[in-house]
Amino acid sequence: MIPFRFIHAADLHLDSKFAGMKGLSDIIRQHLRESTFIALRHLIEVAIVEQVDFIVISGDVYDAADSSLRAHLSLQAAFEELGSHGIHIYVIHGNHDPLDGPRLQIKDADHVHVFGPEVESYRARRRTDQREVAVVSGISYPTSKVTENTALKFRREDESTLFHIAILHANVDGDPVHETYSPCTRKELESSGYDYWALGHIHQRRVIQEYPHIVYAGNIQGRSVKETGPKGCYVVEVSEDASLQLTFHELDHVRYVREEMSIDGIHDIEEWRMRVEEKVDNIRILRPDQMSIVRWIITGRSSIHRTLESGHVARELEDELRRREIARAESGQFGGLVWSESISLHSGIEIDRSELMREDHFLGEMLRLAEKVDQHDELTKELLDKALAPLMSNRVIRGMLNETSEQERREWLERAGELGAMLLLDKASDGGRK
Structure with a gap:
């Protein structure tokens, strides 16, 4: 097998809204809106630096309901830049950007391949010598709600030794957190004959199976506190012996985190305030170039739980922490912003439960x-x-x-x-x- 390298990305959701955010100033809200475009910029940089041969994008490039001219122009510019480096792009449409919706029209180009409502296949070439290295198959959502099992439409008919990639926007094995669109099972994907399933729709990256690889890349930018942790893409290297190496690359500019803080041993509210402020500083140091959106999870047992339970102390600290970050943003210090999304009590009073x-x-x-x-x-x-x-x-x-x-x-x-x-x-x- 001819060795090659490609990127698997999904769920770009360009220019989409951020959910559940309160107390934002206009300047921080605008900074949040920039994050999906910055993540797209990071994706382009990774593709160029890693010298990949092509990119597969597994649906939901944007949200049809919020599609904007800027999203259209940014995507078009990104694809043109990738084309100038000889990098091809293979794209499907998902439930947020279906074919019958108000789509951003992706400009026809020799290096951009957009799949239709039935399974189509293209032969991908290695960028350096134009040798055929893979068969890439995909299917786009004709409407926003596809409830049939579209995975059954994929069948490997080409008996060549080329590596076979399937691009699908689907819910595998019924993930309850996401809508059950294009439902299918791992066994069905495994038996199809494809070497790599490039999946989209689920925003949490995970490798469901290896050989054949069944992979969710996750989204490139988290959009709510339910989407915590690093977001990005996989660079997939296929060797001569058909073995695969997947390397995750972080692309997100704004990161959602759940930060636990125990009140064990803390019996003074001022000490608790200081501990939270210390954690803010630590997060700022840890992620100096990103914005962090934090949900504070208060755990443990202490006498201060009664005070925290009343709610006003936590709200006062939330407001103060937010005021400080707004001041930083207004002075142009966007790197290392730490926005307190909420303070959630999981703590309790000091009791001897066993007794x-x-x-x-x-x-x-x-x-x-x-x-x-x-x-x-x-x-x-x-x-x-x-x-x-x-x-x-x-x-x-x-x-x-x-x-x-x-x-x-x-x-x-x-x-x-x-x-x-x-x-x-x-x-x-x-x-x-x-």
Whole structure:
């Protein structure tokens, strides 16, 4: 097999909106909007520096509902620059940029290949000597909601020794966090005969399987606190013996992080404030060229939990931290911005759980039930379903609840347990436990 190198990228979502952000100043909001374009710029730089032969993009290049002239011009300029370096681009459309939507028209060019509503195949060549190295097949979404299994349309009919790549925007094995568009299974992809499945739609990168490789590249720029961690693309090197080496390259300019901070051993609110501020400085040092958007997760047990539970102290610190970052941005210091998205309490009061669980009273029974919930997923689901059932009749609330993850709902249950324990202990201290 002729060795070659390509990039697998997906879900660029150029110029798309950032979700769930509060308190932003206009200048920081504009900085956020720039991030998808900067990530695209980083993608081009990686392609040129790594001297790849071609790029595959697995759908959702932009959001049709928010497509802009700037996104169109930026994409066109990016493709032209890549073409000047002899790099070909193979693109499919996904559920956010379907063929029947208000699409950005990608200019026809010899080095840009946009797939239609049925599986098409192209022969990719090595950039340096134009030798054929791979067969690249793909299919675009004709509409925004494709519920059929389009993976079944891919079949390797070419018996040549060329490496076969399939580009698909799909939900493999029913990931519950994303819409079940183009649903398929790992076994179906494995049996198709392709060497590499370049997947899009799921924004968390992962290698589902090796040989054949079934890979989600994730998106190139996180857009909400649900999309934490580094975002980017894979550079895939195919050797003469058909072995693969995947190297992840970070492209994101704004990074979402969940930063845990324990209140164990902290018994003074001012000390807690100082600890949070120290963590802000550490994040700034760790990512001096990026903007970080942080959800603070407060864990542990301490007497200050009661004060934090009231909410006003946390809100005051959020506001102060945001004011400081706005001031930095207004002075032109965008590198190392640390925006506090929210402060989420997962902490509790200082109690001897083991002792209380042995006692025969309502609090002890509640703590014993909480322990069972932690150990049994089915019991957790049952309790959550019962608790949320009265709210599901409201269409708006039902829509919001359907967008939450199982992890978020578990956190609600844990928080309710801690709040219940605190209220029961307060009542017991007032009138004695019954």
